[in-house]
Amino acid sequence: MPAATEINEPLIRDFITRAVTHVFKTMTGREPLVSADTEALIGKPIPISDRPQIVGTVGFIGECNGLIYLHLDLAFARLCTGLLLGMNEVELDDAGDEVVNDAIGELTNMTVGSFKNGLCDAGHSCKLTIPSILRGTNFSIEPISSVTRHSYYFECGNHRLVADILIKQDD
Amino acid sequence: MRYKVLTVDDSKTVRIIVKKAFKPYDCEILEAANGVEGLAIAAKENPDLILLDVTMPVMDGVEMLTKLKSDAALKSIPVIMLTAEGGRDHVLKIAKIGVRDYLVKPFKEELLIEKCSRVIDLKPVNEGPAKAKSILDPADILVVEDKPAIVQQIQEGLKQTPWLVKGVSTQGEALDAITKQTPDLIIVSLSLPEETAFTLFRLIRTNVKTKYTPVFALVVKTETTQQQQAQTLGFSAIITKPIDVIDLEAKIAKAMNLDTSNRYYATEGQVMVMRLPEACSPAAMAEAATYLKPKFAEAVDAGINKVVIDIHFLKSLHMGIIKLLFQAMQTCRDLGMHFALVGNPQIVSECKGFEDTRGWTFYDSLDDAKANLGKNSAPQLAGALS
Numbered sequence: 001m002p003a004a005t006e007i008n009e010p011l012i013r014d015f016i017t018r019a020v021t022h023v024f025k026t027m028t029g030r031e032p033l034v035s036a037d038t039e040a041l042i043g044k045p046i047p048i049s050d051r052p053q054i055v056g057t058v059g060f061i062g063e064c065n066g067l068i069y070l071h072l073d074l075a076f077a078r079l080c081t082g083l084l085l086g087m088n089e090v091e092l093d094d095a096g097d098e099v100v101n102d103a104i105g106e107l108t109n110m111t112v113g114s115f116k117n118g119l120c121d122a123g124h125s126c127k128l129t130i131p132s133i134l135r136g137t138n139f140s141i142e143p144i145s146s147v148t149r150h151s152y153y154f155e156c157g158n159h160r161l162v163a164d165i166l167i168k169q170d171d
Numbered sequence: 172m173r174y175k176v177l178t179v180d181d182s183k184t185v186r187i188i189v190k191k192a193f194k195p196y197d198c199e200i201l202e203a204a205n206g207v208e209g210l211a212i213a214a215k216e217n218p219d220l221i222l223l224d225v226t227m228p229v230m231d232g233v234e235m236l237t238k239l240k241s242d243a244a245l246k247s248i249p250v251i252m253l254t255a256e257g258g259r260d261h262v263l264k265i266a267k268i269g270v271r272d273y274l275v276k277p278f279k280e281e282l283l284i285e286k287c288s289r290v291i292d293l294k295p296v297n298e299g300p301a302k303a304k305s306i307l308d309p310a311d312i313l314v315v316e317d318k319p320a321i322v323q324q325i326q327e328g329l330k331q332t333p334w335l336v337k338g339v340s341t342q343g344e345a346l347d348a349i350t351k352q353t354p355d356l357i358i359v360s361l362s363l364p365e366e367t368a369f370t371l372f373r374l375i376r377t378n379v380k381t382k383y384t385p386v387f388a389l390v391v392k393t394e395t396t397q398q399q400q401a402q403t404l405g406f407s408a409i410i411t412k413p414i415d416v417i418d419l420e421a422k423i424a425k426a427m428n429l430d431t432s433n434r435y436y437a438t439e440g441q442v443m444v445m446r447l448p449e450a451c452s453p454a455a456m457a458e459a460a461t462y463l464k465p466k467f468a469e470a471v472d473a474g475i476n477k478v479v480i481d482i483h484f485l486k487s488l489h490m491g492i493i494k495l496l497f498q499a500m501q502t503c504r505d506l507g508m509h510f511a512l513v514g515n516p517q518i519v520s521e522c523k524g525f526e527d528t529r530g531w532t533f534y535d536s537l538d539d540a541k542a543n544l545g546k547n548s549a550p551q552l553a554g555a556l557s
Contacts, residue, residue: 026277085187099183106184109226110276113255117275120258128226128256130181 007064007124007167012150016068016163019114020154023107024161028083032154032161046151046162048140049073054100055134055141056108060116062126066167068115069134069141070108076159077104097135105131111163174198174291177218179209179235180253181227185276189222189253192280196293196379206230210238213245219291222283225254225265233265240269249290253278288379295383305430309333311352312423315345315371316360316389321412325358328416334423342371353380355427358410361390361397372404385426389414421454432462442477442541443470443508445499447492449484456491463495464502471506478503478510479540485514488521493528511540 017034025031041047052074059067072080078092081103087095109131116126134141143149147166154161174197178189181204190200201216203209205227213221221239225232232254240246249271256262257275266273272286287293304310312334314322322338329336337354339345342363348354357375361368368388375381385408388401392411401409408422424431435458437444443466448455467478480499485492496512503510514522514533522528534540 023277026279081184084184086191102182103184106182109182110255113257113276117255117257120261125258125260127261130226130228 007119007122009150011118011122012165012167013152015115015118016111016150016152016165018118019111020152020161020163023110023114024080024156027107027110028080030080030083030156032156035153035155035160038153041151041153045140046071046164048138050138051075052137053135053139054104056104056131057134058105058108058112058131059129060112060119060126061129062124064119064124064126064167066147066165068108068112068166069162069164070104070111071160071162071164072104073159074100076156076161079159080104080107101133101135105133115165174220174293175201175216175218176220176222176287176291177201177203177209177212177216178222178253179203179206179227179232180222180224181205182224185224185253188280189283192283193287193293195295196284197296198291198293206232206235206238209235210242210245213239213248214242217245218248220287221248221250222253222287223250223270225252225256233268236265236268236270251286251290253283284379288382289377293379295380304427305433306424307333307433308429309335310355310427312336312356312358313345313348313354314338314358314360314389315342315363315368316340316358317363318360321360321389321414324414325416325419328414329420329423332420342367342374345371346374349375349378349381354384356385356387356423357381358387358389359406361388361394361401369400369404372401372406376405385423387422387426417450417452421458431458432466435459436462436466438470438473438475439541441475442479442544443467443475444479444481444537446481447485447495449486451485451492453491456495460495460498463499467499467502467506467508471508476506476508477541477544478508479513479537479544480510481513481537481540482518483513483515483536485518488518488525488528493525497527509544511544513537513540 020032054072054074054077056070057067077100081100082088082092084103109128113128116128119126143166147168150165152163176193176198178186178200180186186202193200201212201218203212207230223232223236236250239248251272251274252265252270253274253276255276262273271290274283274286284293314325314336316322316338317340326336337348339348359368359371372386375384375386386406387408387410388406389410389412390397390401398409407426410419434448435446447459480496500510512531512533513536519533522531534543
């Protein structure tokens with residue numbers, strides 16, 4: 001096994017940027033770009049949105065432990081689901097929330113998988129956990145104090161996507 | 172044979188995408204949401220291929236794969252991993268258990284199909300008799316030739332057909348064109364630099380979308396070594412330069428399994444017209460003979476009992492044509508149809524030279540024949556000739 005590379009902010013930024021752009025471009029044909037606001041928002045809490053949100057979550061456990069939340073507004077989540085499954089608005093309405101939840105769960109799984117595979121290849125072997133979904137309006141997710149947090153903002157058309165990464169520090 | 176593909180993934184989204192990807196192909200998709208369900212379905216249905224995720228509740232993909240490979244009845248089922256777990260060490264560990272391929276999510280549907288088609292012989296749903304097209308239907312023909320004059324010659328030669336002939340000059344352009352729209356037939360020049368033509372042929376045959384597409388080799392008549400090589404490799408037909416356009420058209424129609432009866436038979440109002448072309452080659456006569464009885468029977472079935480046999484395009488007669496005409500007249504008599512002949516002065520004159528055809532009566536035009544059909548006693552004429 002190669003010597004482990006230190007997990008620092010530039011490495012995390014590189015992995016998550018690649019993961020988000022690659023997954024969304026491959027699966028939906030839309031390519032999110034790093035938001036111009038990212039630098040200004042570093043270290044600040046994720047702004048609370050008053051629009052309905054869907055947050056996909058997948059963790060990674062092993063030599064490196066953490067969790068990534070992917071925040072999407074509901075309209076973007078529905079757009080991505082439609083593109084992913086070849087469904088129109090009416091079909092999405094008929095299919096119900098469960099289909100959108102599952103699609104966002106899978107997009108999150110793929111994104112975290114791509115990120116985690118980068119960590120594995122950098123010498124930090126870990127495995128994925130099963131996805132879960134949060135839905136709601138006007139909510140925030142707060143980490144506990146023993147983790148480091150990195151939030152990255154992406155733009156895709158008129159939509160915003162936030163990748164919120166929590167990595168547990170070494171004991 | 173209809174293949175069964177089992178997709179084992181806890182994500183309904185992935186299972187829907189897999190189903191969507193396989194929709195154009197003749198196979199049945201079975202679904203399982205975890206390893207336990209996957210093993211049960213595998214034992215019951217004995218699928219031809221399993222697509223397996225890793226991270227799943229109840230039983231994960233690694234455990235399912237291990238159990239599958241230790242079961243004598245199931246271990247021969249090929250497995251392709253389809254998972255977001257893609258670290259090098261992880262892939263190597265799973266590969267050791269025994270998988271045919273490993274596809275890391277995210278994935279393109281085309282890539283999934285390409286990998287699966289290396290394991291099972293995927294066939295498009297529409298393949299078979301239902302797809303039979305007519306010579307009058309449009310079709311896309313791709314010509315891969317670096318000499319524009321040859322492409323132009325083919326386009327010019329086939330311009331009377333409804334076929335769209337597109338020319339490209341390199342392997343890259345050909346692959347791009349094939350990706351954008353799968354052609355109905357591909358003609359590849361063997362004079363492309365180096366081994367390009369043969370490499371391209373192999374790529375076409377490994378692409379699931381074009382593995383059954385007819386591919387012709389275009390080669391100089393004297394290049395016999397290349398022709399043999401093309402035949403060995405499995406090209407559908409060899410077209411030699413200089414190109415005989417009539418031969419090319421016939422080969423294309425045959426390779427695409429086109430219904431060519433429209434060349435010889437048409438229903439015009441309440442009359443069936445059998446028409447022989449100017450270039451009545453042995454191949455054309457054989458083609459016309461093949462459709463003769465079915466087309467006449469079809470006409471009778473539709474309530475048509477008059478036939479005009481139009482040979483005014485012919486420049487001369489020979490025994491093959493006379494035999495075909497006798498066959499047509501006999502068929503009319505068998506089916507109780509009235510018929511009349513249309514010819515030109517040359518044909519009429521030649522008919523007088525043969526004992527069997529001396530008594531034939533011809534009309535000068537199709538309209539005359541149609542107008543008089545039934546008034547004269549045509550079946551009597553057939554009787555006189557037999």
